Every structure is written in C-alpha cells, then in structure tokens.
Amino acid sequence: MRRTVVVEAHGLAKSFSIPSVRRETVREHALDLFRRHPTERLQVLRDVSFALRAGESLGLMGRNGSGKSTLLKIVSGIYTQDAGTVEARVPLTAVLELGVGWNPDLDAIDNIELLGTVMGLSLRELRAATPEILAFAGVERFARLELRHYSSGMAARLAYAVAFRAVRDVLILDEIFAVGDAEFKERCQARYKELHASGRAMLLVSHEPRTIAAFCDRALLLEEGRIIMDGPAADVAAAYLALLTDAPSPRTLVAG
Amino acid sequence: MLPLAPAHGRVRAASPLDLVWTLVRTDFKTRYHGTLGGFVWALLKPLSMFVVLLSVFSYVFASDPQYRLDLIIGLFLYEFFQEATKSGLLSLRAKGFLLTKARFPSWVLVVASASNALITLALFSVVLILFLGMSGRAPSIAAVALYCVYQAHFFAIVTGFSLAASVLFMRFRDLNQVWDVVAQAGFFVAPIIYPIGVLPERLHIFLYLWPPTPIVLFSRSVLVDGRIPSALAHVLLTAEAAIILGIGALVYRWRAPRVAEEL
Numbered sequence: 001m002r003r004t005v006v007v008e009a010h011g012l013a014k015s016f017s018i019p020s021v022r023r024e025t026v027r028e029h030a031l032d033l034f035r036r037h038p039t040e041r042l043q044v045l046r047d048v049s050f051a052l053r054a055g056e057s058l059g060l061m062g063r064n065g066s067g068k069s070t071l072l073k074i075v076s077g078i079y080t081q082d083a084g085t086v087e088a089r090v091p092l093t094a095v096l097e098l099g100v101g102w103n104p105d106l107d108a109i110d111n112i113e114l115l116g117t118v119m120g121l122s123l124r125e126l127r128a129a130t131p132e133i134l135a136f137a138g139v140e141r142f143a144r145l146e147l148r149h150y151s152s153g154m155a156a157r158l159a160y161a162v163a164f165r166a167v168r169d170v171l172i173l174d175e176i177f178a179v180g181d182a183e184f185k186e187r188c189q190a191r192y193k194e195l196h197a198s199g200r201a202m203l204l205v206s207h208e209p210r211t212i213a214a215f216c217d218r219a220l221l222l223e224e225g226r227i228i229m230d231g232p233a234a235d236v237a238a239a240y241l242a243l244l245t246d247a248p249s250p251r252t253l254v255a256g
Numbered sequence: 257m258l259p260l261a262p263a264h265g266r267v268r269a270a271s272p273l274d275l276v277w278t279l280v281r282t283d284f285k286t287r288y289h290g291t292l293g294g295f296v297w298a299l300l301k302p303l304s305m306f307v308v309l310l311s312v313f314s315y316v317f318a319s320d321p322q323y324r325l326d327l328i329i330g331l332f333l334y335e336f337f338q339e340a341t342k343s344g345l346l347s348l349r350a351k352g353f354l355l356t357k358a359r360f361p362s363w364v365l366v367v368a369s370a371s372n373a374l375i376t377l378a379l380f381s382v383v384l385i386l387f388l389g390m391s392g393r394a395p396s397i398a399a400v401a402l403y404c405v406y407q408a409h410f411f412a413i414v415t416g417f418s419l420a421a422s423v424l425f426m427r428f429r430d431l432n433q434v435w436d437v438v439a440q441a442g443f444f445v446a447p448i449i450y451p452i453g454v455l456p457e458r459l460h461i462f463l464y465l466w467p468p469t470p471i472v473l474f475s476r477s478v479l480v481d482g483r484i485p486s487a488l489a490h491v492l493l494t495a496e497a498a499i500i501l502g503i504g505a506l507v508y509r510w511r512a513p514r515v516a517e518e519l
Contacts, residue, residue, distance in 0.1 A: 016517070025430040073516070077359030080513040097356055105286045114282055117275040119358045 006170055006201050007052040007075060007092070011084035014045040014070055014225075044070045045225045048084070052170065057202040059212035059219030059233050061240040066222040068205045069174060072096060075203065076172055090169035093119055095160065097174070102155055104148035108139055111147055112162055119166035129165050136187065137161040157184055164191050170201045189215070209237035272364055279351075279368035287372055302332070302380035306387070325480050330448030330472045332380045337414065337468050338439050340373035344418020345425050345432055352519040362512060366418045370411065377407065388479065399478040406474050409497040413467045416497070416504030423511035426518040446472055467496065 021037040023029050045067045052058050062068050073079040075086055076094035102111050112133055116126040134140045137157040139150075147155060163171075173192075192215060196202055206212050212219050212233050219236035221229035221243070229239050288294025306328065313324035347369035348355065348362065355362055381403070388395055395403070425431045446468040452460060463469045470493045477483050 024428070026428045026434055027430060029428065073356075078356060078516045080517075092359070094358055102353070103282065103286065106282055110282050110285065113278050114354070115357065117278045118354050118360050120360070122271065123274045123278065 003053040003055055004089075005051045006054050006090050007086070007088050007203070009051075009071075009075060009084065009086040010049045012045050012048040012071070012074060012081050012086060013043075013083040014067075014074060014079065014081050015041045015043045017041055043225055045074070045081070048222075048225070048227055050220055050227065050230065052201050052203055054169075054201055055196075055199045056218065057196050057204065057216045057233075059216035059236065060203065060205045060222065061207070061209070061212055061219055061236060062222030063243065067225040068222055069096075071222070072172055072174055072203070072205060088170070091120060092170045092172055093163060093167040094172040095163040095174060096172070102147040102150075102159075105146060107144045107146050108134065108150075108158060109143055111158070115159065115162045116166060119163065120168070121166050133158075133161045133165050136164065136191075138184065153181075160188060164188075164195070167195060167200060170203065171195060172203045174205045175207070209241050212240075213237040272361055275360065275364050276368050279365065280371040283368065283371055284375070298375065299379060302376050303383050305332075306380065306383050310387075322480065326451075326476050327449065329384065329476050329479065330446070332377070332384075333410070333472050333475060334443055334446060334448055334468055336373050336377040337410070338443075339376070340370040340411075340414040341417050341421070341435065341439065342432065343369040343373060344414060345421040345435055347418065348422040348515055349425060349519075352516075355516045356519060362515065363419065363508065366422050366508070367415055369418065369422075370414055374411065381407070384479070393480075395479050395482070398484070399482065402478045402484065403475055406471050406478075406493070409493055410467075410471045412497040412501045413471075416501035419501075419504035420507035423508050423515055426511070426515055442466055442468065445469070448472060464492075465496075467500065470496065 018040045019037055020039065021032075023032055023037075048067075048071060050058070060068050060071065070079060072094065073096065074081050075088070076092055076096065077088070078094070078096070103114060106114065109130060112130055113123065113126050116129075117123065121129075130143075131140070134143050137154070137160070139154055139158055142150070142154070150158070171192075192202070192204075196215075202216075204212070204216060216233035218231065219229075219233040220227050221236050221239055223243065229236050284298070288298050309328050309331065310324065313327055314321075317324045317327075344366055347366045350369075351365045354360075354365070385395065385400060421431060421435065428434075445463060445466045447455075447463065448468075452463060452469075452473065455463070470489070474485050474489070474493065477485055
C-alpha cells in the first residue's frame with residue numbers, strides 16, 4: 001500500500017536580488033531616490049518538485065550553493081518561494097542553524113522554553129520534558145547557567161535536544177550529525193532511527209554520502225537549483241560522489 | 257531517554273498564548289536579570305518616579321495642584337509611548353534568531369515586545385488611582401473603566417506602529433534613529449507640559465492627529481477633571497486607533513514574509 005504524502009512541493013523557484021549598491025538606511029534611500037542601480041538576480045532554485053511520504057526518510061544532497069538550505073527553509077515556511085507551491089499536511093519541525101542565536105542572558109531552562117514554544121510545544125509538555133532534554137544534551141549540571149557561559153558545542157547539543165523532543169510528524173534536519181563529540185553523534189543517530197521507526201517522516205540534508213546511504217530510504221540530488229536525480233539513497237550518494245570527482249555527469253545518472 | 261512528542265492529531269496544538277507568556281516572562285527576566293532585587297525595582301520604578309515627580313511638581317507648581325497631576329499623567333503616558341514603540345520597532349531584529357528556526361506567527365514577537373512598558377504603565381495607573389483615592393479625589397468606576405479603554409486604544413496604536421516599523425526596520429537600518437527624533441519632537445506636539453488651550457483652536461485638529469494627544473487629554477479628563485469626553489470624541493479616537501492598527505497590519509502583511517531573508 002502506498003503511504004500518504006505529508007509534504008508536497010511543486011515547481012518551486014527562488015531567486016535573490018543582489019544589488020550593485022547596497023542601500024540600507026533612510027538617508028541612503030533618500031539621497032539615491034532618482035538614481036537607478038543595476039540589480040542582479042541570483043536564481044537559487046528552479047522548478048523543484050518532490051513528495052515526502054509518511055514514514056519516509058528522504059535525503060537531500062548537493063554541492064555548496066546548489067540550493068539545499070534555501071529549499072529546506074522554503075519547505076519549513078521560513079522563506080517564501082517566488083513560484084510554485086509547497087504543501088505541508090502535518091506539522092513540521094526544522095533543525096536549521098541551531099547552536100546560534102540563543103538568548104545569552106537566559107539560562108538553559110528558559111531557553112528551552114523559548115525555543116520549544118516557538119517549535120510548537122506547549123509549556124506543559126516542555127516542563128515535563130525539560131529533565132530529559134537536559135540529559136540528552138548532557139548539560140544537567142548547567143541547567144541554571146546562562147547560555148553566555150556555554151561553549152558553542154554545548155549550545156548546539158541543547159538545540160538538537162529541544163528539536164528532537166519537539167518533532168511531531170516530520171523532522172527537517174540540516175547536517176544533523178555534524179555537532180558534538182562521538183558519543184553525542186551516536187545519541188543523535190539513535191534518536192533519528194527511533195523517530196524513523198516510530199513512523200515520522202524525515203528530510204535530511206548532508207554532504208556525507210555514508211550518512212545519506214545509511215539513514216535515508218530515498219534521496220534527491222540538487223545541482224544549480226534543479227533536482228537532477230531522485231532515487232534510492234545509495235545510488236544518489238554514489239552520484240553525488242561522482243559529481244564531486246568530476247566523473248560522468250550526474251545528468252546521465254537520472255533514474256528513469 | 258528522550259520521550260517522543262505525540263504525533264499530530266493526538267495532541268491539542270500548542271496555544272500562541274504559551275509563546276506570548278514565555279516571551280513576556282523571558283523579556284522581563286532579561287531586563288531585570290531574574291533577581292529578586294530586579295523584580296522589586298520593576299515594581300518600585302513607577303512608584304518612586306511618581307513620588308519624585310509629585311514632590312518636585314508640588315514644590316514648583318504649588319499654586320496649581322491640577323497642573324502637577326496633568327503633568328505627571330502626560331509624562332507617564334508619553335514614556336509608555338516612547339518605550340513601547342521603540343521596543344516594537346526593534347522587536348523582529350532583536351528576536352531574529354527565532355525567525356530562522358521555525359515557522360510561527362511572528363507578529364507575536366511584535367505584540368509581546370510592549371510587555372515591559374505595559375507592566376510599568378499598569379503599575380503607574382494603580383499608583384495614580386490609589387493616590388487620587390487617598391487625596392479625596394477618587395475617580396468613579398466609570399472613569400477608571402474609561403481610562404482602561406483609552407489605554408487599550410493606546411496599546412492598539414502602539415501595536416499598529418510597531419507592526420509596520422518592525423518590518424520596515426529590516427530594510428531601513430537607521431529607522432530607530434529617525435523615530436527617536438520624531439518621538440522627541442512629538443513630546444512637544446502633545447500637550448504634556450502646556451495646556452492645549454494656549455494654542456489657537458484651529459490647530460487643535462493637528463495636535464489630535466498625533467496619537468498620544470487624545471489619549472493624554474482624555475485620560476486627564478476622566479481621572480482628574482471628572483469629565484467624560486463627548487461620544488464623537490470617542491468615535492474619532494477609536495477610528496484613529498483602528499486606522500493606525502489597520503495600516504500597521506497591512507504593511508506587516510506586505511513585508512513580513514521576507515523578513516527572515518533580510519536578517
């Protein structure tokens with residue numbers, strides 16, 4: 001039986017404008033009111049379509065600048081696409097740019113409540129889960145320490161712990177296993193497998209072919225903003241490696 | 257082991273009120289460093305300011321007790337306006353780290369940004385009404401209720417401004433400095449240190465267009481003078497607040513989808 005589609009993207013396009021002269025203040029705009037400056041458009045995504053099904057783990061690979069992070073942000077609802085549609089039929093939890101941007105003047109518990117409520121957890125759920133979140137991040141002893149005193153690794157571990165607790169139906173991860181020491185990476189991997197086994201759908205970005213092959217059922221390969229391959233994770237991981245080593249063009253590897 | 261969150265459909269969606277409460281609480285905590293002394297200072301600040309201003313003005317304006325109360329009310333309300341609009345203008349930039357983490361109703365950040373100023377205003381209002389009561393000029397229940405209605409209008413005006421200014425600030429990075437100048441000049445447009453009667457009546461309409469003016473005058477009128485402004489004045493005030501809130505919401509709706517890209 002075919003599983004239900006939980007996230008569907010169709011014909012997504014996104015570009016950013018790069019002005020030749022950057023004007024950021026009222027003064028600069030006023031002084032330059034009648035002067036036109038050329039603006040270049042950087043096309044980041046072109047006609048991207050895919051579907052993520054319930055319980056599926058979908059990998060996303062591509063070189064730097066291929067549009068992976070932009071695609072994740074559009075799917076997560078953080079960026080707005082220029083064209084196309086993206087429909088999420090269940091709540092999404094995204095783990096993007098974590099480890100930066102905590103409120104440094106608040107302690108770990110307050111930051112957990114701040115990030116957790118933004119991610120859609122109720123305060124009741126968060127308060128019940130706080131001890132486990134602290135334990136997962138391995139920072140129980142520093143629960144009342146302000147985040148300004150945390151190392152970047154500790155802060156990132158805490159962010160992952162909140163996001164891993166917050167996920168309801170779909171988890172979106174950018175370079176999931178790039179944080180912390182070997183023990184924490186192992187804990188993240190175990191958690192990922194647990195979530196996958198419980199029927200959650202996953203969308204995982206990684207530059208690491210072994211990670212995609214080991215943790216995903218299917219994968220997409222992005223190149224210059226287009227999906228050039230959609231197929232079994234191990235095949236896409238191999239195509240990505242080939243792309244990096246300038247072996248036969250991945251366009252020849254597109255399935256079907 | 258970290259427990260799994262219940263899947264969609266098996267749990268009631270988290271209320272935005274949880275987010276509002278967390279933002280208000282953590283803002284308050286950040287501002288007063290989460291200490292008991294900080295909390296007590298937050299409570300004492302409006303009270304001590306009231307006592308200081310009352311003492312000074314009682315001496316300076318000994319022959320006109322009405323004026324000193326008018327002045328104190330005007331100063332406090334304008335202080336709320338300045339503080340709340342400044343926090344609102346900076347709100348999205350200050351909390352930008354949350355905007356890139358998840359999709360959530362970001363207007364909550366703007367609305368919650370006025371919380372600290374609102375707490376101070378609420379405490380000042382309690383102190384003022386208690387003082388009026390103790391000095392034998394207790395306002396009626398209707399007057400207190402109307403005063404609360406005016407502050408609700410003020411909050412709507414501040415929210416409308418903040419919605420628009422917070423998204424425009426992402427594009428115009430010196431908007432806060434421009435607003436500082438406007439708000440300082442505006443202090444002298446609102447009849448806070450002078451009675452509105454000293455200006456020709458034909459100019460009054462322009463003064464009323466500056467939002468703090470009707471709020472300050474109406475608040476003084478019901479609390480100090482015991483006079484209720486006309487029904488038409490109330491309609492015009494509501495219209496002014498609705499227009500500012502509406503324009504703010506429209507500007508916000510236009511710019512907000514791109515805010516995360518401008519961080």
